[in-house]
Amino acid sequence: MLQHFHILTLTHRDAKLKEVGALVTAFEGDDGLRERLTCMRERGLVHEVFYASTCNRVLLLFTTERKVDDRFKQALLSEPVAQLTHMRHLVGLDAIRHLYEVAGSIDSLVVGERQILGQLRESQVMCREWGLIGDDLRIITNQAVLAAKDIYANTRIGEKSVSVVSLSMQQLQRHAPSRKARILMVGAGQTNVLVTKFLRKQGYSHVTIANRTLERAQQLVNGFDHGRAISLTELDTYAGSFDVLFVCTASAEAIITPERFTSLLGGEGAKGKIVVDLGVPADVAEATVAQYDFTYIAIEHLRALAEENMGFRRREVDLAHTIIERHLLETETLYQTRLIERAMSEVPGQIKAIRHNAVNKVFRKELEDLDPETRELMDRMMLYMEKRCIGIPMKAAREAVLAKS
Structure with missing residues (x-):
């Protein structure tokens, strides 16, 4: 269900900070970040894409049905960049977990560094304004913010200065x-x-x-x-x-x-x-x-x-991971519900079409013989039933998702 979510990232854990900086320049140089990210979509490499960078990290969160390998990585930019193939690849739930760890500053060079959440939110706004984030990444990035806030509110990971x-x-x-x-x-x-x-x-x-x-x-x-x-x-x-x-x-x-x-x-x-x-x-x-x-x-x-x-902060990481796992379960449920809503988005229109067909074709002659008051009552009854019929399957689908979670 979540296997089309991917993250490619290069961090202080994977490479020297100089290499991370070179990759940031490859994406952002000459103020060309928007053009490069948009080009990824136009060429069909990704459906949606979210980009974030800090002094020790480059992160691309995206959705795609393509195979993500070295050839895919090199195709992200118009010119070959060695650091692209060094990017770590995470997929599905592992990718989403990593995003939550980054937002909650568990994976930071300085554990508990609150600035990372602010940087991610700025990137979220930027990518949304550029039309790069759709419904899928909107859900995941919003949930990442909620998970990070939960971590800071219910752990002491941000306490005790390490600067x-x-x-x-x-x-x-x-x-x-x-x-x-x-x-x-x-x-x-x-x-x-x-x-x-x-x-x-x-x-x-x-x-x-x-x-x-x-x-x-x-x-x-x-x-x-x-x-x-x-x-x-x-x-x-x-x-x-x-x-x-x-x-x-x-x-x-x-x-x-x-x-x-x-x-x-x-x-x-x-x-x-x-x-x-x-x-x-x-x-x-x-x-x-x-x-x-x-x-x-x-x-x-x-x-x-x-x-x-820093040792004190690291001891809070286990609790932070517990919070993340809870948010991952909530994310799966939320995404399943959203998939059902998408699938059933045409139901209201179909029900309206059935009502229109019944009134104007199937029962047209019978309705014409009714007096105005009875005709008005029939219209009100059908409108009521139409609204109820729209709500029943939606409610049943949501309850089915919640029962499985």
């Missing part, structure tokens, strides 16, 4: 720095981009960012009322001191040496200062930590917390 940046901010808040605290940030890479988002959200305004590229630092301080950007070469002459120091650079050696730390203090004492070191390897020298009395939040400690929290 190093989030954990660093949680650790920072434990020390309750003032919203007017002077924050100095060294580096303007992706990690510190996330840090600035947290700082804005928490209402911090006095932020100075030092970076090798001044333009990049200026971009990051936008939105802070008292934001300032300086180049990395100005760091040794920086006289503003700090209350909180964030440091995350790509340097192979520690850049916050005892000498530089002394300079950054600007004559103030180290006690009460907070240093958040998110560099790999560490950006704060061991000698600096040993020499000065400040609160040190290091990435190794944050990683240990993240792994502990």
Whole structure:
């Protein structure tokens, strides 16, 4: 019954993230995703298709009666792409189960990552607006959303942060720095981009960012009322001191040496200062930590917390799978019911045609001999019976499906 549902997917489990990225580019490059997906339908490869991609996944959910093999995979795009043949193939109930696991963030690189559900819903809206999703995939994608919501509502899979940046901010808040605290940030890479988002959200305004590229630092301080950007070469002459120091650079050696730390203090004492070191390897020298009395939040400690929290989330996966199996049973019942509704969609029209034939042909002469009041009564009776006759087989079919499930 569900064997025409298929998923082709390439994820972090199957390939390197670079290969996943190459496949995303093959589908989405030059803003050609809509054209490529539409072409699959026009060439008769698929009946309906749903496409979703994240930083570590490409997923195609589709319906087809064709054999899905390497030849089919290569035919998906107009030009040959090596990663297409590497895509894992799932069919029927296994395909639908996988979609529910993805939506519920069981199959994610980071278990319990809620953003994946939002990304899938955006893809659902996109594919529906493009006319790629019909009745079959509408049912399955809607049920995937319901299953994911059930998982998040009835498990603790999304609790306890596993993001190093989030954990660093949680650790920072434990020390309750003032919203007017002077924050100095060294580096303007992706990690510190996330840090600035947290700082804005928490209402911090006095932020100075030092970076090798001044333009990049200026971009990051936008939105802070008292934001300032300086180049990395100005760091040794920086006289503003700090209350909180964030440091995350790509340097192979520690850049916050005892000498530089002394300079950054600007004559103030180290006690009460907070240093958040998110560099790999560490950006704060061991000698600096040993020499000065400040609160040190290091990435190794944050990683240990993240792994502990991830272990907690993984223990919730078994419960999430139980929820998914229940939704799979509901999906089968729902789809069977929908198939019956489709099969019986012509019944009302056929019953109306029978009534029309009876009135205008079979019993036309007899009805003409009736007085107006009797004729009106007969019409009302036949209309009532018509409506009842339409409902009876539909109800019986639904009850038969429910009795089997």
